[in-house]
Amino acid sequence: MLIFDHVTKRFGANVAIDDASLTIRPGVITAVIGPNGAGKSTLVNMAAGSFRATSGRILLDGVELQGLPKYKIARAGLSRTYQNIRLFDGLSVLQNLEVALVPRSLPTLIAQAFWLGPGAGAEVRDTCMAVLQRLGIAHLAERQAGSLAYGQQKIVELARAVAARPRAILLDEPAAGLNHGETDELKAHIQTLRGPELAIVLIEHDMRLIMSVSDDIYVMNRGAVLAHGNPEAIRDNPQVQEAYLGQPGAMGNIEAAARGRRNRVRLRAGEGLAWGQS
Amino acid sequence: MALMPIAVVVVGVFLPAYPLRILDLVLLYAILGMGLNIVVGYAGLLDLGYVAFYAIGAYTYALLASPQFDLHLPFLLILAIGAGLAALAGVLLGIPVLRLRGDYLAIVTLGFGEIIRVLMNNLDWMTNGPQGIARIDEASLFGWRVSTPVDFLYLLVGLAVLTFLFVWRLQESALGTALAAVREDQDAARGCGIDTTGVKLIAFATSATIGGVGGVVFASMQRFVSPESFTFWESLSIVLVVVVGGLGNPFGVMLGAGLLVLVPELLRAYADYRQLLFGVALVLVILARPMGLIRREYGPSWFARKLMAR
Ligand SMILES: Nc1ncnc2c1ncn2[C@@H]1O[C@H](COP(=O)(O)OP(=O)(O)OP(=O)(O)O)[C@@H](O)[C@H]1O
Ligand SMILES: [Mg+2]
Numbered sequence: 342m343l344i345f346d347h348v349t350k351r352f353g354a355n356v357a358i359d360d361a362s363l364t365i366r367p368g369v370i371t372a373v374i375g376p377n378g379a380g381k382s383t384l385v386n387m388a389a390g391s392f393r394a395t396s397g398r399i400l401l402d403g404v405e406l407q408g409l410p411k412y413k414i415a416r417a418g419l420s421r422t423y424q425n426i427r428l429f430d431g432l433s434v435l436q437n438l439e440v441a442l443v444p445r446s447l448p449t450l451i452a453q454a455f456w457l458g459p460g461a462g463a464e465v466r467d468t469c470m471a472v473l474q475r476l477g478i479a480h481l482a483e484r485q486a487g488s489l490a491y492g493q494q495k496i497v498e499l500a501r502a503v504a505a506r507p508r509a510i511l512l513d514e515p516a517a518g519l520n521h522g523e524t525d526e527l528k529a530h531i532q533t534l535r536g537p538e539l540a541i542v543l544i545e546h547d548m549r550l551i552m553s554v555s556d557d558i559y560v561m562n563r564g565a566v567l568a569h570g571n572p573e574a575i576r577d578n579p580q581v582q583e584a585y586l587g588q589p590g591a592m593g594n595i596e597a598a599a600r601g602r603r604n605r606v607r608l609r610a611g612e613g614l615a616w617g618q619s
Numbered sequence: 620m621a622l623m624p625i626a627v628v629v630v631g632v633f634l635p636a637y638p639l640r641i642l643d644l645v646l647l648y649a650i651l652g653m654g655l656n657i658v659v660g661y662a663g664l665l666d667l668g669y670v671a672f673y674a675i676g677a678y679t680y681a682l683l684a685s686p687q688f689d690l691h692l693p694f695l696l697i698l699a700i701g702a703g704l705a706a707l708a709g710v711l712l713g714i715p716v717l718r719l720r721g722d723y724l725a726i727v728t729l730g731f732g733e734i735i736r737v738l739m740n741n742l743d744w745m746t747n748g749p750q751g752i753a754r755i756d757e758a759s760l761f762g763w764r765v766s767t768p769v770d771f772l773y774l775l776v777g778l779a780v781l782t783f784l785f786v787w788r789l790q791e792s793a794l795g796t797a798l799a800a801v802r803e804d805q806d807a808a809r810g811c812g813i814d815t816t817g818v819k820l821i822a823f824a825t826s827a828t829i830g831g832v833g834g835v836v837f838a839s840m841q842r843f844v845s846p847e848s849f850t851f852w853e854s855l856s857i858v859l860v861v862v863v864g865g866l867g868n869p870f871g872v873m874l875g876a877g878l879l880v881l882v883p884e885l886l887r888a889y890a891d892y893r894q895l896l897f898g899v900a901l902v903l904v905i906l907a908r909p910m911g912l913i914r915r916e917y918g919p920s921w922f923a924r925k926l927m928a929r
Contacts, residue, residue, distance in 0.1 A: 389810060415812035427810075429803035431915075440800040441811045443793045451821060454794040455785075465793070505812065 342366055343388065343419075343509040343540045348397030350383055350564075357383045358394070359564035365509065365540045370531065372543045372551045375561035376584070381544045382424055383564075385511045389421050390414040401509055416445055418508030422498045422515055424544075430487025434478065434497050437486050438469035441505040472504045476530055492523040499530065509540040516547045528554055552576065560584070624776045631772040639768040641884055643840065646775035647833060648876035652860035653782045653869050654829025659858065660867035660915075661790060662822045663802030665725040668712075668732030669857050672827040674849035675708055676701040676834020678739060678746065681844045684756040687747070694758040694765070698835050705831025706824045708735075713823040717816050720805075732854050739846040751845025758839035771840055778836065782829060783869050787919040789825070790867075798822055863904050865911030868918045875912070 343365040350358035358380045365371045373381050387394050388401075390411035399406045406414050420441070429437050442465045444450055473479040478496055481489065486497055495515060502510055515531070516524045524547065531554055534541055545551050551558065551572070558575045560568040562584045568575060575581055631642050651673065658666045679701035683692045692700075716727045739746045746752065758765040758774075765774050789795055797818045800808035809815050838844050860879050865871015882900065886893045904912065 391806075411806075411809040412812050412814050415810055421810065423807075427804055427807045429800050429807065431803050432799055436796060436799065439793075439796050440808065440813065443797045443800075443811075443813055445812065445814075447814065447817045447821060450792070450794045450797065450818065454789045454792040454821075454825075456788060462791070462793075501811065 342400075342402055343542070344398075344400040345384065345388070346398040346400065348384075348387065348394045348399060350380070350387060350392075351395045356564050358387070360397075361561070361564065361566050363559050363566065363569075365542055366557070367508070367540045368535065368537050369556035370535065370541045370543055370554055371557045371559065372545060372555035373559045373561060374545065374548075374551060375567070378563075379561040380564040381561055382513055384561075385421055385513050385542070385544065388414070388419060388509075388511060415505065418506075419511070420502040420505045420507040420509075421511040422495075422502050422513055424513040424517070426491075426494050426498055428486040428494055428498055428501070430485070432486055433483050434473065434486050434489070434500075435466065435469055435482040437497060437501050438472060438504040439465055441501050442468060469504055472500050475533065476500050476503070477526070492519050495519060495523075496527070496530070499527075503534065508538060509542070510534065511542040511544070513544045514546065515543070516545055516550050524550060624780050628772060628776055631776075632769060636768055639772065641880060643768055643771045643775055645876050645880045646772070646779050647837060647840075648857065648860055648880055649873045650775070650779050650782050650836075651830060651833045651857050652864065652872035652876050653779075653786050654826045654833065655857050656861050656867065656869065656872050657786060657789065657798075657822050657826040657829075659861050660865075660872075661795060661802065662798040662819055664717075664819065664822075665721065665858075666728045666823075666826070667725050667851070667854050667858065668728035668730070668735075669826070669830055670849045670851070670854040671712075671732045671735040672705040672708060672830030673834040673837065673853070673857075674735050674739060674846075675705045676831035676836075677838040677844045677848070678752075678834075679704055679831070680835045680838035681752040681755050682745065684758075684839075685752055686754055687752050691756055694760055694835075694839065698832060701835040702828045702831045705834070706828040709824040709827025710820060712827075713820045717819045717823065729851065729854070732849075732851060736846050736849050739849065746846075749846060751843060751847070753843045755838055755842040755844070757842070758836075765839065771836075774836065778832070779873075783919070786869055790918070791920060794818060794821060859901065862911060863901065865913035865915065865917075867915040868911065868913050870918060870922070871911045871913035878912075 345361055345363040348358055348361050349356070361380070361384070373384065375381055386392060388399050388406060390406065390409060393407055401417055401419055404417055406417065406419070409417065429440060444453070470479060470482065473482055476496055476499065478493065478500065481493060481497070486494065489497065495518070499512070499515060512531070516527055519527060528550055531543065543551070543555060555572060558570060558572055559566055560575060560581050567584055568578050568581050570578070627642070631639055634642065651669070655666065655669045658664050680697050682688060683690045683697050683700065684694070712728070712731050716724060719727060740748055765771060797808070797813050800811065800813055801815050801819060805815055856879060860875040861872055863878060864873065864875020883893065883897055886896055889896065
């Protein structure tokens, strides 16, 4: 269970998160939606320890994450993907996943490196290969992550987050920049993530994806939680529709916005795109 | 792969004294380069003060095996002490500076190198200052007196092989994976649960240890040490061995050591232009091959796979 408890975050005079409270339960997929600048990524960044909240608490299974160094937050069981892909470009896909499974204790690391103890290499490798298999990218294991197509990189990033066996996984726009086919594949993968122990946060603009996979939706606007409920309730909520373009019936505009944005991302990822089509 | 050291020994044994000394020097730089490579090549941190650890090793031997304090401890014991002191220095320096990034780290390590040299220069009562320490004992290993260049050839080849196997294993281990992640994207590595400061500290201390070992051997080879041997240029030379040869690749480092020692020697005939020619050559190499002469992926594991496949 991941809890944001009355969290506020100010960047100077700009209030990015305004007294937001969210409860992300394990076993279900919780979507966080909202227009650009609503504060969705900021929530993820605070939970992952990139910066501290101005006030409020963030709890993972009862443990306060605020103030822990980033790597300890990861070890507490939180993993994430990034809105702008951040893979270890020079490493192979398999190595990217292995990073998530590096032994935690420094003495163990030393012992393995200095030939004092048994290496766990093969075991870790098998675990990572199993994750790649599950996500259908086992054939890419030895490829250099930076040389992959954009869509493939997005899946690798998801795989890396999954490999760590987290208790909470936060996906920041995993479908951004993917085409329809890729998005459908991603949807299937996200659905397989569901497990009784795992709290899943899905941040997305693609309403089709959101409405089809999520069990619970938070709508953010200007840093505040505007609405919370199941997909049907959110779709019919006039307040939510108004927040998007200031008029009822505007839900479709979110998708339009998402599509426009998707094209932008595509252009930014020009190199990856070329690879994808070759 | 196992044939290479044997070949070096066979060739070396038949060389006259002068080229043999140069071969010894190549091996010493290769060892130092493989050590520094852990920090510069694997972890991607620029350390411009590596000579400090080398100096610590050298002075450890000079002080503990010479008339200076009339101490004459055995070579192996001093090797362990020198390595230990260098590792300690690595940790003590590492703790405050490893939070720094890129350029700042380079500057601070550079400063540390200079501090050690200035200390050696000024602690007259201990080090004789600029005059240095002479009449250092001959090394001896289990009754084997290591004194001629051929003796050192055996010793250095042995050490180089050990260092090579050690750094290879390190690179292939989980620690190597963690360091690679730090090099690629430190922030994302933290997000994956890597204690980046911790693993960098291990890298720093390990690399310092190898520098210390190199220093002990150097002092026993020269039988004389003075601060002059431990200037910033020495640090820079070792960085160049790594960068020219191949960042993150022990084979590259060996090649780099060969070139950085041999080329200046060959250019001796053109004394006036030596520095200039050498500098131009370096710049050309780095421009043409920014990742070094032998790229990272063609390392020992690649080579081992190639051998297996045949
Ligand atoms: N590091 C930062 N420094 C200053 N301001 C920031 C920082 N990160 C985010 N902000 C501000 O916080 C607000 C929320 O941004 P955030 O990135 O969380 O939005 P978002 O909901 O993820 O939007 P998008 O859909 O565009 O990704 C914005 O006004 C943004 O300018
Ligand atoms: Mg965002």
